[in-house]
Amino acid sequence: MSIILDKINYCYSPDTAYQIQALKDINLTIDDGEFIGIIGHTGSGKSTLIQHLNGLLKATSGHIYVNGQDIYDEDYDMRDLRNHVGMVFQYPDHQLFETTNFEDVCFGPKNQGLDRQTVELRAYEALRSVKFPEDLYYQPPFDLSGGQKRRVAIAGVLAMKPQVLILDEPTAGLDPAGRDEILDLIANMHKELGITVILVSHSMEDVAKYVDRIIVMNQGSVMYDGVPKEVFHHYQELEEVGLAAPQVTYLMHELRSQGLEVDLDATTVEEAAESIVKALK
């Protein structure tokens, strides 16, 4: 499912004293099966941007084409769009409300108008793909740990079989192991289900480790768009806008300035160690 954003502008409270231009002339193409990370400081327009992708916000001007169709066309079916673009909001685990975890996951597909059997099949499938322990399926969601709750919440969106999965900081508030588990899970789903994944994150280390393409937002515009190595080359510019590069990037630059011929492109711990060993030989 390809998504094209063509000169998207968005204004909060237009024509009032509080008018804020949250998105400025955004042009983006998101291809089928991509794994994209969106980074940007708080207030840079990340959340506003992703809310356009499933039609929760309507651009003040510009067009969005999904599979070639303009979603702002009068006869375009928004419901259909939302069935295909799944969104996992920040702290989705705060939104669990059903009596059991299984029922909670059923809620989405049920609202899509599917029959009970299909709904249940989808819920099983989704809970399995997030590796949720079977003995907890029929337990209330409120007693789960943070990581487990988040799995249920993600399964609830997966059960609607989206072709594009958008996650807004899916690991906020999780412990390091929980963080790794959820991100591994997402990477796995991307590989196995072949869905497009868009990950909004504040962790440069996570983004460097998992995604294929990074979009950097700053003051409502796209500042950089490219593969992680390319983007993190601009680490000084990123810092100026309240972001950072992965810590490994700084390490490599410091070593280089001290005369060690290391690879400045390394962004993960493994790449860094390898390059340092090579340079020391």
Place this chain on the structure above:
Amino acid sequence: MSIIKAKQLVHEFIRRDEEGNVESITTALDHVDLKVKQGQFIAILGHNGSGKSTLAKHINALLAPSEGSLWVDGMDVSEEENVLSVRQSAGMVFQNPDNQIIASVVEEDVGFGPENIGVPTDEIWERVNYSLKSVGMTKYRNHSPNKLSGGQKQRVAIAGVVAMEPKCIVFDEPTAMLDPNGRKEVIATAHELNRKKGVTILLITHYMEEVVDADYVYVMEKGNIIMEGTPREIFSRVAELKQHRLDVPQATLVAEELRKKGVRIPAGILTREELVEAILKVKK
């Protein structure tokens, strides 16, 4: 004297069914012993559900012990009449700044606490002034909090706590929702309060880098303290930490990875500077 002292502290969450019969008991704190000296900067690590926040809520008298005792600044938190003074001695900063800010102007928000405890007006302004100054937010005193960045909002929340003149501040994952810059701002502010004003700090976090500069680290699991020591001592036990669902700073990880590959890097590397130095030594 210790500002915080826990002795065999136990907290049980008891769930009852509709008739009031006990359905289940979860032991969130299981005989915790802890001593924090005035002026220390303490970090508490532990995976989700290990009991960190339950412990924090006791220090602020938001929860009362089921068994054992906890003293804050010499006051037993179980005593009903101590609750208000305990909360004045131990302030608390939570994860989400939006949940802690109530006024529509920054300076009013900071003055809210002192006003509530009947501080005279002149002194309220005095407290607001130095509180905002201590978190570096004086410039924004007449702004509306909802126009601030996450890190700035969190600093306003901290100023609100500082204005209550606590001896100790508990930070419960204050940076979980912030971008890299906001994280830096908040941690720097905590250190500044500790250094300049001698405020005792308890920092609960999942970010290992934020722990590096603490005086002492406690690691919790299943309601118990299972490891304690200086950051260097704790982070040299990489495998053990990973077992407890935790991590180590990235510099330590790179050092560990290099050691595995046969590069002779000493154990206990915490920061990038130390790692660079160690690598350059190997090169010579």
